[in-house]
Amino acid sequence: MTTYVLVPGAGGSAWFWHLLTPHLRAKGHDVVTVGLPAADEDAGLDVYAETIVTTVGRSAFDGNAAGRREDLVVVAMSMGGFSAPLVCDRLPVTALVLVNAMIPAPGETAGAWWTNTGQEQARRASDLAAGRDPDADFDPVTYFFHDVPAPITTAALEIEEAQAGKPFGEPWPLPAWPDVPTRVLTGRDDRIFPVAFQTRIAEERLGITxxxxxxxxxxxxxxPARLAELL
Structure with missing residues (x-):
């Protein structure tokens, strides 16, 4: 049985995974959904990593207890790409899966990532190609929820929490990407991280298409059903 550890992006809500979780469990897998202390101004990347570890539960890997988790796959969404890899030396992770995720370089901050990768230019080019005004006021529905059912969008916007700035100012601490099998999953119609942009960054930084x-x-x-199939 695979245990999927689901790490959210900015805002840190475990609720983000509530539609995916039943599909994974229906396939016979265990699921751990992580809630990160996104609103805590004192919480940085190390606290995020420790929160993931604590949520999974170190004791679940001790000995041969009945509750022992095996085949641990960590799934990271968006900004979760900065925190999820940090647990690979703290838990027996068998695979990392990045879902429309930010892929950091050693020493890079999440705040600098946007400029370093050319995200803004990629977004503008995607907007122009699709007939959207790249200079219009930023609308989260346009960029994040355009294909999400309306009731789910309403619920998400109601529970959305502010993301504190500390993790964006901390250099990513690893000297290299963890030596763990990694997959990158990309939405063809991602408007904030366009598909060509994600492909370029994944190939340049990880050698993964x-x-x-x-x-x-x-x-x-x-x-969620299609994502569960790929996972």
Whole structure:
């Protein structure tokens, strides 16, 4: 049995995974959904990593207890790409899966990542190609929820928490990407991290060509069944 550890992006809500979780469990897998202390101004990347470890539970890997978790796959969404890899030396992770995720370089901050990778230019080019005004006021529905069912969008916007700035100012501490099998899953219609942009970054930084699936940035809310199949 695989245990999927689901790490959210900015805002840190475990609720983000609530539609995906039943699909994974229906396939006979265990699921751990992580809630990160995103609103805590004192919480940085190390606290995020420790929160993931604590949520999984170290004791679940001790000895041969009945509750022992095996085949641990860590799934990271968006900004979760900065925190999820940090647990690979703290838990027996068998695989990492990045879902429309930010892929950091050693020493890079999440705040600098946007400029370093050319995200803004990629977003503008995608907007122009699709007939959207790249200079319009930023609308989260346009960029994040355009393919998410309306009731789910309403619920998400009601529970959305502010993301504190500390993790964006901390250099990513690893000297290299963890030596763990890694997959990159990308939504073909992601408007904030366009598919060509994600493909370029994944190939440049990890040497991995993303696996594509229908949908935008919030795949666990818009296409949970399809995402479960790929996982």
């Amino acid at each position: 993303p696996e594509l699936l229908p949908g935008g940035h919030l795949l666990a809310l818009s296409h």
